[in-house]
Amino acid sequence: MPPSESKLNRWIVTAAVLAALTVLWAELLRPPVVGLADNGDYQRVMAWAGLDHTTDVHDERYFSFLRTTYRILPLGSTRGGYLSSEALLALAARFLATAVGAGTIFDLRVLAAIHIVLYVLAFGLLLRGARYLEPAAQLAAAVLLVFFFTDIGYIGPFNSFYSQTASLLFLMLTAALAAEAIARMELSGARLVLFYVCAAGFVTSKPQEAIQGPLLALLGLRLAGVGRRGAAKKPAVWLALALCAVSVWYGRRTPMALREAALYQVVFYEVLPHSPDAAADASALGLDPAWLRYSGTDAFEPDSPLLDPAFREGLLARVGYRKVAAFYLHHPGRAVERLGRISTKIWSLRPSYGNLERSAEHPTRTLTRRDAAWSRWRLRLFGAFPITALGVLFVGNAAAALGTWRRSSPRGRRFRETVLAAILMSATAFIVCVLTNAPPDFSRVFYIAEALCDLILAADAAWLVQSIAQRARA
Numbered sequence: 001m002p003p004s005e006s007k008l009n010r011w012i013v014t015a016a017v018l019a020a021l022t023v024l025w026a027e028l029l030r031p032p033v034v035g036l037a038d039n040g041d042y043q044r045v046m047a048w049a050g051l052d053h054t055t056d057v058h059d060e061r062y063f064s065f066l067r068t069t070y071r072i073l074p075l076g077s078t079r080g081g082y083l084s085s086e087a088l089l090a091l092a093a094r095f096l097a098t099a100v101g102a103g104t105i106f107d108l109r110v111l112a113a114i115h116i117v118l119y120v121l122a123f124g125l126l127l128r129g130a131r132y133l134e135p136a137a138q139l140a141a142a143v144l145l146v147f148f149f150t151d152i153g154y155i156g157p158f159n160s161f162y163s164q165t166a167s168l169l170f171l172m173l174t175a176a177l178a179a180e181a182i183a184r185m186e187l188s189g190a191r192l193v194l195f196y197v198c199a200a201g202f203v204t205s206k207p208q209e210a211i212q213g214p215l216l217a218l219l220g221l222r223l224a225g226v227g228r229r230g231a232a233k234k235p236a237v238w239l240a241l242a243l244c245a246v247s248v249w250y251g252r253r254t255p256m257a258l259r260e261a262a263l264y265q266v267v268f269y270e271v272l273p274h275s276p277d278a279a280a281d282a283s284a285l286g287l288d289p290a291w292l293r294y295s296g297t298d299a300f301e302p303d304s305p306l307l308d309p310a311f312r313e314g315l316l317a318r319v320g321y322r323k324v325a326a327f328y329l330h331h332p333g334r335a336v337e338r339l340g341r342i343s344t345k346i347w348s349l350r351p352s353y354g355n356l357e358r359s360a361e362h363p364t365r366t367l368t369r370r371d372a373a374w375s376r377w378r379l380r381l382f383g384a385f386p387i388t389a390l391g392v393l394f395v396g397n398a399a400a401a402l403g404t405w406r407r408s409s410p411r412g413r414r415f416r417e418t419v420l421a422a423i424l425m426s427a428t429a430f431i432v433c434v435l436t437n438a439p440p441d442f443s444r445v446f447y448i449a450e451a452l453c454d455l456i457l458a459a460d461a462a463w464l465v466q467s468i469a470q471r472a473r474a
Contacts, residue, residue, distance in 0.1 A: 035159025048087035086166035122172035129179025153349025170201035213247025426452035
């Protein structure tokens with residue numbers, strides 16, 4: 001790479017990082033800050049970090065607005081969480097806050113600052129990995145990455161204890177290390193270890209991400225050149241196997257209460273209320289006919305039958321996700337109807353509850369419209385035909401990658417294989433979300449699936465501009 005082009009890449013990386021930092025500071029650290037109010041899930045991470053709300057008033061704790069101050073409690077004094085890589089970030093923020101004299105009050109913006117540092121690091125590494133591209137392609141990638149991923153739909157959860165933030169951060173870091181591996185045409189040593197560490201951080205962020213472990217393990221093997229003569233096989237192979245083992249272990253550690261609630265939502269909040277013959281569907285799922293009276297109810301209602309141990313035991317004994325998947329396989333029309341009904345929510349990350357700190361101008365349940373241009377544009381572009389848009393994105397990219405793979409350079413092949421991995425991961429994420437989720441609010445469900453789509457779109461733009469620039473140069 002000529003020195004002039006290397007210098008240009010540094011300028012592009014610096015400009016993109018500074019642009020991202022400016023938006024992140026303005027939205028997440030400057031009052032009134034943007035975040036995402038607690039819907040009841042904060043406790044899953046706060047419990048591990050020894051943090052809790054400063055109020056017992058329900059309406060001030062949940063949904064209405066973002067709270068930025070929390071009590072610091074002795075570690076181990078709170079319960080109710082589940083293991084997540086986000087808990088490690090929350091613990092780091094807690095220790096940082098206490099080290100600078102926070103006393104007994106934790107400011108959520110300390111955690112946001114840690115999120116910001118990791119995020120801009122991923123930005124810089126991603127664009128550094130694009131240094132072999134034509135300057136115009138590098139610039140296209142930089143502009144789109146900053147525009148897409150500083151959207152409030154993505155960065156809002158940075159001021160929160162939701163584990164999806166760790167999902168995005170570790171996904172972006174994994175993608176950045178993959179880009180660097182493509183640029184260097186190798187993945188070895190410390191970078192190899194870091195790739196699998198970040199991939200492990202991603203698959204252990206939320207239970208629904210655990211299924212992605214084998215795909216990331218396979219991508220790491222390809223980037224490390226396993227299967228090529230002279231490749232250092234052992235470290236990559238062992239790390240890939242370890243990632244798969246971590247994925248299985250973490251998936252099995254999903255708290256039973258979380259499984260019960262998610263399964264209840266799928267069956268009683270989704271399948272039965274939209275059934276043309278609820279009794280027949282209940283029979284197909286193996287439900288007790290007496291349970292039909294719960295159709296349309298929410299797992300989180302105060303009088304939910306999930307509070308009855310006998311009901312919980314009976315539900316898990318009779319119904320599981322395999323049975324739900326089999327139900328949709330035997331009733332493909334119902335699966336298509338389900339997909340069509342929630343398809344309008346696929347391209348939107350806008351929450352239905354407060355994402356602003358409370359102030360005189362923003363009293364309660366206020367949604368900011370700042371830095372939400374991509375959220376609006378994406379909905380306008382794809383919202384009218386959401387499933388078709390997904391199909392075109394996935395099938396079009398897969399056809400382009402496979403159709404040009406053979407005549408590509410070794411670096412081009414690694415790029416195309418990475419795009420294919422992103423397609424498979426995004427499709428898997430969508431399928432998992434559709435089959436295993438039925439929450440009242442879908443704004444956080446498709447978070448990672450959409451992030452992967454936007455990474456693919458940014459890669460497409462760089463790929464297209466690169467092709468045009470190369471032909472013009474020739």
